[in-house]
Amino acid sequence: MLAFRAAHAPLFKIxxxxxxxxxxxxxAFPWLYFWRVTLGQAVWFTTDxxxxxxxxxxxLSRALAENRxxxxxxxxxxxxxxxxxxxxxxxxxxxxxLFKFLPPHFxxxxxxxxxxxxxxVGMYVCARAMQLNRPSALxxxxxxxxxxxxxxxxxxxxxxxxxxxxxxxxxxxxxxLHTHKRIWFLLLxxxxxxxxxxxxxxxxxxxxxxxxxxxLFEIVxxxxxxxxxxxxxxxxxxxxxxxxxxxIQIVPTMELIQQSVRGAAMSKDYLTEYSLPPSFxxxxxxxxxxxxxxxxxxxxxxxxxxxxxxxxxxxxLIRRTRRTLFLTLFVLITLSFAxxxxxxxxxxxYRLPLFNLFRTPARYIFLALFGAILLSAIAFxxxxxxxxxxxxxKKAIGxxxxxxxLAGISFWLTQSQSLEFWLTAWQWLPFAIGIGAVCxxxxxxxxxxxxxxxxxxxxxxxxxDLVSFAPPFLFTLAQLTPPSYVETPPRVVNALGEPRVTDRxxxxxxxxxxxxxxxxxxxxxxxxxxxxxxxxxYSPLPYARHEEYLNLLSAPMLNLLNVRYFMLPLxxxxxxxxxxxxxxxxxxxxxxxxxxxxxxxxxxxxxFTEQTANLPAGTLAAHIVLTLDDNSTxxxxxxxxxxTDDWDFDRANDTxxxxxxxxxxxxxxxxxxxxxxxxxxxxxxxxxxxLAPARRIVAMxxxxxxxxxxxxxxxxxxxxxxxxxxxxATLTGKPNLSVAYMSDTVGAWENRDQLPRAFIVHTAEIADxxxxxxxxxxxxxxxxxxxxLEQGVPLQFNGDNSLDRVEIRDYKPEHIALRAATxxxxxxxxxxxxxxxxxxxxxxxxxxxxxxxxxxxAVPLESGEHDIVFDYQPMSLVLGAGISALCGLVxxxxxxxxxxxxxxxxQTELR
Numbered sequence: 001m002l003a004f005r006a007a008h009a010p011l012f013k014i015x016x017x018x019x020x021x022x023x024x025x026x027x028a029f030p031w032l033y034f035w036r037v038t039l040g041q042a043v044w045f046t047t048d049x050x051x052x053x054x055x056x057x058x059x060l061s062r063a064l065a066e067n068r069x070x071x072x073x074x075x076x077x078x079x080x081x082x083x084x085x086x087x088x089x090x091x092x093x094x095x096x097x098l099f100k101f102l103p104p105h106f107x108x109x110x111x112x113x114x115x116x117x118x119x120x121v122g123m124y125v126c127a128r129a130m131q132l133n134r135p136s137a138l139x140x141x142x143x144x145x146x147x148x149x150x151x152x153x154x155x156x157x158x159x160x161x162x163x164x165x166x167x168x169x170x171x172x173x174x175x176x177l178h179t180h181k182r183i184w185f186l187l188l189x190x191x192x193x194x195x196x197x198x199x200x201x202x203x204x205x206x207x208x209x210x211x212x213x214x215x216l217f218e219i220v221x222x223x224x225x226x227x228x229x230x231x232x233x234x235x236x237x238x239x240x241x242x243x244x245x246x247x248i249q250i251v252p253t254m255e256l257i258q259q260s261v262r263g264a265a266m267s268k269d270y271l272t273e274y275s276l277p278p279s280f281x282x283x284x285x286x287x288x289x290x291x292x293x294x295x296x297x298x299x300x301x302x303x304x305x306x307x308x309x310x311x312x313x314x315x316x317l318i319r320r321t322r323r324t325l326f327l328t329l330f331v332l333i334t335l336s337f338a339x340x341x342x343x344x345x346x347x348x349x350y351r352l353p354l355f356n357l358f359r360t361p362a363r364y365i366f367l368a369l370f371g372a373i374l375l376s377a378i379a380f381x382x383x384x385x386x387x388x389x390x391x392x393x394k395k396a397i398g399x400x401x402x403x404x405x406l407a408g409i410s411f412w413l414t415q416s417q418s419l420e421f422w423l424t425a426w427q428w429l430p431f432a433i434g435i436g437a438v439c440x441x442x443x444x445x446x447x448x449x450x451x452x453x454x455x456x457x458x459x460x461x462x463x464x465d466l467v468s469f470a471p472p473f474l475f476t477l478a479q480l481t482p483p484s485y486v487e488t489p490p491r492v493v494n495a496l497g498e499p500r501v502t503d504r505x506x507x508x509x510x511x512x513x514x515x516x517x518x519x520x521x522x523x524x525x526x527x528x529x530x531x532x533x534x535x536x537x538y539s540p541l542p543y544a545r546h547e548e549y550l551n552l553l554s555a556p557m558l559n560l561l562n563v564r565y566f567m568l569p570l571x572x573x574x575x576x577x578x579x580x581x582x583x584x585x586x587x588x589x590x591x592x593x594x595x596x597x598x599x600x601x602x603x604x605x606x607x608f609t610e611q612t613a614n615l616p617a618g619t620l621a622a623h624i625v626l627t628l629d630d631n632s633t634x635x636x637x638x639x640x641x642x643x644t645d646d647w648d649f650d651r652a653n654d655t656x657x658x659x660x661x662x663x664x665x666x667x668x669x670x671x672x673x674x675x676x677x678x679x680x681x682x683x684x685x686x687x688x689x690x691l692a693p694a695r696r697i698v699a700m701x702x703x704x705x706x707x708x709x710x711x712x713x714x715x716x717x718x719x720x721x722x723x724x725x726x727x728x729a730t731l732t733g734k735p736n737l738s739v740a741y742m743s744d745t746v747g748a749w750e751n752r753d754q755l756p757r758a759f760i761v762h763t764a765e766i767a768d769x770x771x772x773x774x775x776x777x778x779x780x781x782x783x784x785x786x787x788x789l790e791q792g793v794p795l796q797f798n799g800d801n802s803l804d805r806v807e808i809r810d811y812k813p814e815h816i817a818l819r820a821a822t823x824x825x826x827x828x829x830x831x832x833x834x835x836x837x838x839x840x841x842x843x844x845x846x847x848x849x850x851x852x853x854x855x856x857x858a859v860p861l862e863s864g865e866h867d868i869v870f871d872y873q874p875m876s877l878v879l880g881a882g883i884s885a886l887c888g889l890v891x892x893x894x895x896x897x898x899x900x901x902x903x904x905x906x907q908t909e910l911r
Contacts, residue, residue, distance in 0.1 A: 607643075
């Protein structure tokens with residue numbers, strides 16, 4: 001962009017044979033630097049990749065293997081329109097090929113390296129088309145593909161992929177603007193569409209804004225004929241048609257947004273989260289003064305080398321043109337936007353339509369970096385052109401060799417030195433690099449150096465600078481992982497047995513767990529990697545109703561959600577009891593659990609301890625305290641080796657660290673610790689206390705005598721006079737949970753009261769969401785007998801529904817077939833998420849789906865046997881595909897006539 005001096009020349013005339021070597025270097029450098037990825041020895045598997053991009057990629061890969069698109073996935077949030085989630089990038093041709101033929105973790109990593117190459121080559125071509133010399137274009141291409149922002153975005157895959165298109169859009173736009181050739185119009189328009197479907201609409205929006213500003217500047221400064229018409233034809237028309245081509249992705253995404261947490265107005269605090277702290281501006285000279293890159297600072301990195309930074313500052317001084325003034329203002333303004341809440345003027349931005357859908361102001365730093373790199377290349381070009389030309393001399397070769405060797409040594413040290421080494425090195429490297437950069441730039445300014453020597457020095461210094469800057473990212477945000485780690489499932493997966501389509505897992509998210517605990521707890525999205533369904537999703541666009549549902553979760557709501565396993569991350573461990581707070585864990589050292597007076601002849605307690613195997617037999621673990629209806633209390637001991645013991649006692653016994661016999665086992669389940677290295681049989685232990693005579697119990701408490709987190713109560717049962725057990729969890733409105741797996745990183749608790757995926761009820765009430773939530777939160781709400789409908793026909797029946805029968809005959813992502821039988825009118829409730837696009841048929845007759853119990857689906861049934869079918873046929877996708885096809889045809893049609901149209905109008909204006 002920026003006024004091409006020979007922009008009328010097509011691309012093949014702009015580039016010469018010598019450019020091929022520069023392009024080859026820019027394309028090859030990421031593959032060489034990340035050689036372990038290239039050779040398949042490592043992949044990127046950092047937090048967001050593990051939680052978001054890899055699981056979505058797994059679903060995309062599965063769908064492509066079945067020759068279908070991932071329209072819907074039952075593995076997230078009780079069912080989720082995966083194709084509408086932009087991060088999946090379903091319609092990106094590159095991603096379709098990668099995920100079709102490669103395992104998802106390799107597809108992601110190769111995709112990132114490929115786009116690092118793409119962004120570097122794009123910047124080079126863009127700079128060359130501006131008639132910058134080859135070394136200047138090479139500088140721009142290299143630093144735009146290898147800087148703090150791109151290294152950090154290896155953590156945020158779709159942002160890197162979308163960002164790679166910006167220099168190409170600027171280049172293609174200018175080629176079309178100055179040549180009026182249909183090929184550039186087609187490439188520009190379809191490239192805009194490709195960027196929009198590449199996985200990150202915020203970056204695409206910022207790129208569109210940049211394209212508009214650069215296009216407007218060029219037209220205005222050229223004082224060309226019909227500037228408004230040219231702007232509309234060269235910029236607005238491709239942007240509009242490009243967005244239309246991407247409608248197949250945009251329309252379903254907009255439908256999802258309306259159902260998501262972003263469908264309502266978001267607070268200023270949320271929208272301005274991750275505003276760039278002013279202190280981070282020091283990074284352009286001292287990159288690690290704010291410490292190492294971590295997740296908390298992952299949006300703030302944009303270091304691009306000390307010499308390029310100095311050149312960017314000098315550009316307006318050494319080439320005083322309107323173009324450099326425009327770029328300087330562009331950098332300053334976008335950098336001020338990146339400050340977000342630290343900039344009072346940002347309030348105008350977050351109130352704008354479309355812009356108010358996105359948070360993280362720091363992402364404007366991407367635009368500032370783009371402009372700053374162009375300024376660097378322009379200044380480098382100007383200084384180079386001022387110097388006396390010379391052939392490559394011995395001094396230039398020597399300097400280039402030395403700096404290249406230093407870069408090679410730095411690359412070698414990356415493989416052997418620690419993070420602390422590099423953070424220490426960067427306490428003095430800015431001074432060494434800065435002195436060298438200033439000296440050689442000053443020599444060039446005063447024309448005291450030959451051109452070849454200056455070019456070799458600045459390019460070599462920048463190569464050494466950025467190669468030395470990268471290592472801390474490889475220890476943190478861009479850390480590489482052996483593929484075997486990704487491919488090996490955590491032990492809990494096999495320990496829980498074969499997955500069933502009628503079960504879901506729910507993970508406690510009250511702590512930020514370690515990576516092993518994230519994987520082991522099947523944290524949101526991890527479950528799908530191992531073929532299990534999750535009651536949650538990690539996405540920017542979860543359903544708003546679902547988030548509220550989880551925040552208000554009660555025992556009936558947990559059961560209704562088909563949660564079979566409640567997963568509890570246990571690392572880091574800070575006095576955390578190895579049981580969910582939703583269970584009876586709150587009994588320990590707390591207020592007594594009060595219940596309606598219940599007659600019991602005995603109580604039975606199942607529990608386990610931790611780190612007590614080395615204690616003597618009989619050591620007091622806790623007192624069981626019962627409060628009777630006459631306000632008197634009874635107290636019973638819970639003792640190590642007698643009534644309770646360590647869950648991993650068998651491991652302790654095997655390693656000869658147990659100091660007492662094992663207590664009586666209540667039930668066993670798989671257990672594991674990393675130090676032991678294999679599965680073993682873990683246990684909970686049973687204690688029974690007789691009450692003679694039978695007493696009426698009104699409250700119970702457990703007074704632990706062990707340090708915090710050492711004792712866990714699994715269940716308590718009150719035994720009636722007829723020996724019938726009544727669960728204390730049921731009496732107190734808690735879920736009935738039992739341990740299914742335990743390790744040092746995660747605990748899995750099985751829900752004994754999980755409801756079926758599909759069942760029939762004969763009582764239906766009409767209720768808005770607020771009323772429905774209030775009813776569902778009541779501990780005694782009979783979710784298996786009453787359904788709360790948003791709309792429908794109320795029903796009332798208080799009898800037994802034991803004659804009802806529901807069979808799931810086929811359960812696929814976009815198709816569910818059931819067979820049901822009932823002896824009276826009712827509603828079939830399917831506890832999959834209600835969402836637009838789902839249609840139902842009962843006995844081949846279409847029937848409306850009611851939103852049931854806030855989240856789910858229900859259809860009315862008459863008495864008798866019925867075949868029920870649910871199919872996902874989203875009109876949003878059909879509409880989007882239709883718009884995309886239409887805009888594609890319009891683009892082709894306009895391209896056919898555009899050369900003659902523009903030429904005719906230009907001649908008319910010139911007359």
